[in-house]
């Protein structure tokens with residue numbers, strides 16, 4: 113689809129911009145000129161936009177396509193993006209975090225690691241056929257996650273108990289996939305019909 117490719121192209125440009133805006137050491141005058149030019153571009157993009165109860169026209173919610181997901185979305189300025197595939201029930205994720213994700217110098221912000229794990233656990237949970245929302249996420253930080261280094265994440269479902277699903281996951285580097293840097297355990301809860309209506313009713317209506 114042509115528009116999805118264009119969205120990804122814009123997302124790519126925005127991510128490069130965010131990285132360069134984080135690492136640049138250019139003088140104040142150049143930063144102010146860049147800010148003025150970017151405000152013009154932002155105004156142009158804002159001429160036609162959606163509100164919070166309307167899905168992006170390029171998305172396919174039930175098909176799992178979310179172009180602006182802040183973790184995996186090709187169109188998101190914020191996403192690393194994390195690329196996930198599910199093989200035999202195990203979700204495998206790959207990404208490289210730039211300096212825009214820095215917490216302690218040289219390493220990823222702890223909240224970013226939790227965000228990546230929440231997402232990949234969610235994919236394992238959806239793949240198990242029991243989609244739900246995160247109600248709990250326990251994160252153990254064993255070693256700092258290096259920036260500018262290819263990462264490998266994994267996640268799988270451990271237990272299904274009615275509407276409650278437990279999944280665990282890890283972050284490691286591609287170079288040393290056996291050394292866990294961060295691990296997480298999450299609980300996900302499937303929604304009752306009334307909860308789905310209350311939370312997502314307006315969105316599902318505009319979709320129909």
Ligand SMILES: CCCCC/C=C\C/C=C\C/C=C\C/C=C\CCCC(=O)SCCNC(=O)CCNC(=O)[C@H](O)C(C)(C)COP(=O)(O)OP(=O)(O)OC[C@H]1O[C@@H](n2cnc3c(N)ncnc32)[C@H](O)[C@@H]1OP(=O)(O)O
Pocket residue numbers: 173174175176177230231232233234235238243244245246247248274275276299301303304307
């Ligand atoms: C839901 C799907 C949406 C549609 C998606 C469609 C397609 C998707 C396709 C692809 C997507 C791919 C992957 C997804 C990727 C990532 C996932 C990211 C997930 C998130 O980023 S999501 C945002 C953060 N998330 C929230 O914003 C939730 C806030 N939350 C609530 O809105 C309520 O919490 C609610 C409505 C969920 C439940 O309502 P409630 O709390 O009233 O619970 P309820 O009565 O329904 O109980 C049910 C059972 O859950 C137990 N339970 C409840 N809380 C617990 C806890 N903390 N610990 C342990 N157990 C707990 C109870 O104890 C009971 O257990 P029991 O039945 O055994 O008694």
